[in-house]
Amino acid sequence: MDNTGLVVDRSPLPPEIDGRVAAQLTFVAEADRLKTVLRASPLAAADRRENDAEHSWHLALMVLLLAEHSDEPIDVGHALKLVLVHDLVEVYAGDSPVFDAASVVDQHEREAAAADRLFPLLPADQARTVRELWEEFEAGVTPEARFCKAMDRLEPMLLNWLNRGGTWQMPGATEATVRAREAGVVAASSSLGAAADLLVEHGLRNGWIRRSPS
């Protein structure tokens, strides 16, 4: 879909819908774009790549089911908010695959510009709230953000495992770069970190991850 206008431009909301609700529904409509942003990761249940909306839902489900493994206590409701908004800026900035060095060069600038364009569609108080949630996730220093980032690392590792390679087969992926992703899981959860380590160990042994030159 054309990226210059808004999703609601194709069928403007009835004029009688009032300012605050109109702004919120305009944002909800714009967020539909997240379903069209493809990630590098393959699905496990079908032969296609995952999109950002599916990924965001999967992370939220993982937060709900795996929160008990966080090494620090976390507020699950708050963590769910973080994962639900964590990729929203990609509706304009696109996905930046971690094993694609070129795409991550200007990632921060592209995403900050997208945030400046997207969040102000909301009423001002909510624009601030959503921006704060996104910035909290990005900074990764609260226990909730640390755990959500761990899920954001673990989910594609699991999809790669189920695909016997997946993005581990990309040119930029080697044991070292995969281990750097694993570290994000270990940082938040010793038990899930141990599981991630087993996925990588067996992935190396099975030839699904390239060993780094020694």
Added chain:
Amino acid sequence: MDNTGLVVDRSPLPPEIDGRVAAQLTFVAEADRLKTVLRASPLAAADRRENDAEHSWHLALMVLLLAEHSDEPIDVGHALKLVLVHDLVEVYAGDSPVFDAASVVDQHEREAAAADRLFPLLPADQARTVRELWEEFEAGVTPEARFCKAMDRLEPMLLNWLNRGGTWQMPGATEATVRAREAGVVAASSSLGAAADLLVEHGLRNGWIRRSPS
């Protein structure tokens, strides 16, 4: 993908991953199927149908942004849990489009059988918790469930509006059946109910919804 085995069968988890984590990751892998369950609703941002995982994420975002419009106070964190699991049984039972009378005949039996198969993949305590969340959503009697069901009605209405018809053009959709869906929004939120009413009023006026025979 084949529906007789488990998603993890294609690449079994390393045997050293322990019982509880193994059960949870097996469930997380099985949930990947939700990304392959197509709904009748069209996306607004692309020319294809929506899948259940995308839909679940979109509802969660709506709960987060629109909770202030609930006529009763709701616990947003709890409501998020309800929408994240509300369609999980469709990984085996499939989607049952509301305007397709044939598909809803045995919907309850199909979904109960799917729940009996899916939820026990989790550790027993979590299987109970997730089943209770699903049953709370289905019953729709708590304030959170009522609001989540309202979002489950409003989201496809908004997608239909943005598509100038969408599932409102299905043979089983008339003003009466569309109004019955609108009632689910009105029941939880007077302000969002008023917005839904405007979408239907203008939809009728624009010819995007068939008027019922008078």
